[in-house]
Amino acid sequence: MKFNFEDHPHRRYNPLTGEWIQVSPHRAKRPWQGQVEKIEEEKRPEHDPSCYLCAGNTRIGGEVNPQYTDTFSFQNDFAALLEEIPSGEVNDHNGLFRAKSERGLCKVICFSPRHDLTIPEMEVAGIRKVVDLWCKEYTELGSRDYINYVQVFENKGSVMGCSNPHPHGQIWAQESVPLEPAKKTENQKNYFDANGRTLLSDYIKQEIEQGTRVVYENEHFVALVPYWAVWPFETMIVPKRAVSRITDLTDEEKDAYADAYKHLTVKYDNIFEVSFPYSAGIHQAPTDGEDHPEWHLHMCFYPPLLRSASVKKFMVGYEMLANAQRDITAETAAARIREQSLVHYKQRELAEDNNR
Numbered sequence: 432m433k434f435n436f437e438d439h440p441h442r443r444y445n446p447l448t449g450e451w452i453q454v455s456p457h458r459a460k461r462p463w464q465g466q467v468e469k470i471e472e473e474k475r476p477e478h479d480p481s482c483y484l485c486a487g488n489t490r491i492g493g494e495v496n497p498q499y500t501d502t503f504s505f506q507n508d509f510a511a512l513l514e515e516i517p518s519g520e521v522n523d524h525n526g527l528f529r530a531k532s533e534r535g536l537c538k539v540i541c542f543s544p545r546h547d548l549t550i551p552e553m554e555v556a557g558i559r560k561v562v563d564l565w566c567k568e569y570t571e572l573g574s575r576d577y578i579n580y581v582q583v584f585e586n587k588g589s590v591m592g593c594s595n596p597h598p599h600g601q602i603w604a605q606e607s608v609p610l611e612p613a614k615k616t617e618n619q620k621n622y623f624d625a626n627g628r629t630l631l632s633d634y635i636k637q638e639i640e641q642g643t644r645v646v647y648e649n650e651h652f653v654a655l656v657p658y659w660a661v662w663p664f665e666t667m668i669v670p671k672r673a674v675s676r677i678t679d680l681t682d683e684e685k686d687a688y689a690d691a692y693k694h695l696t697v698k699y700d701n702i703f704e705v706s707f708p709y710s711a712g713i714h715q716a717p718t719d720g721e722d723h724p725e726w727h728l729h730m731c732f733y734p735p736l737l738r739s740a741s742v743k744k745f746m747v748g749y750e751m752l753a754n755a756q757r758d759i760t761a762e763t764a765a766a767r768i769r770e771q772s773l774v775h776y777k778q779r780e781l782a783e784d785n786n787r
């Protein structure tokens with residue numbers, strides 16, 4: 432018998448983080464053949480008077496949101512990181528008790544004043560305004576002396592712990608480079624030093640040639656299920672040109688980014704005909720004053736759903752105690768995402784209703 436990746440358990444290596452993932456393809460080669468139940472979603476109003484992110488409403492701390500018309504950002508009223516703290520450090524008992532003060536700040540980014548929309552339901556032009564706001568925030572926050580990393584992210588759906596369905600994301604900016612981007616800095620640097628090209632330029636060149644894990648592509652961006660994906664429908668959006676930070680993208684590339692973000696998430700929603708939950712975020716160069724030519728910007732999407740709108744993958748048991756593991760292969764998941772329409776299911780349903 433000859434080993435093959437479609438049938439036999441194996442491990443795959445993530446060159447960005449230096450970690451391995453256990454793949455058990457024999458356990459669930461066609462996980463979507465079971466029943467797919469459709470969850471009825473509540474219809475939200477365009478403006479909700481009780482939402483703290485809607486335009487003109489009062490937030491918990493008493494501040495009133497402006498009558499914004501596209502995007503809006505504000506400092507998180509319950510920020511996890513604070514700017515005004517004294518610095519301190521503890522290192523006791525042979526390093527067994529170590530701690531260090533951490534300065535930073537947290538912002539909330541509203542993607543649209545429309546309470547009833549999500550990224551896949553927004554126009555590309557509206558999403559482009561979100562990209563522009565990310566650029567503005569990355570520049571402003573990153574230019575502060577003590578801020579060495581700016582993490583842009585979005586928690587979508589209550590299953591991801593998102594507290595409000597109004598389309599929004601967050602930014603945490605801080606003194607240290609956090610764990611995930613720190614691992615990626617080290618591995619990308621080693622690759623760049625050895626090869627003179629970014630790790631992801633070489634990687635996406637192969638992916639585009641092979642095509643099996645690509646789910647969407649436009650002139651400047653590619654969306655794919657990484658070879659080393661952990662979550663069932665995990666993806667990455669990567670610019671084709673090696674840019675270290677979002678502010679290095681040209682106007683045309685920023686439009687293409689918005690287009691890829693929209694179309695990937697439309698496909699996501701279409702899989703189970705439900706607003707697909709995920710945590711997504713941009714990994715890019717630290718704002719530590721260094722050039723970072725090794726860094727190749729990318730956006731990671733980690734959706735928890737596995738088999739239907741209500742069956743999610745749990746990272747428990749073996750995953751908690753030993754190693755991340757998946758059943759369906761990256762290739763199978765990619766085929767499933769790729770085959771989805773670029774028309775959002777709600778648009779299709781609307782068109783069907785109008786034709787009736």
Ligand code: H2U
Nearest residue numbers: 483490491507508509586592593594595
């Ligand atoms: P989620 O993305 O997890 O839903 O978080 C929304 C953030 O909005 C959350 O971090 C903040 C919360 O602290 N928030 C405010 O800053 N002001 C408010 O009035 C309510 C919530």
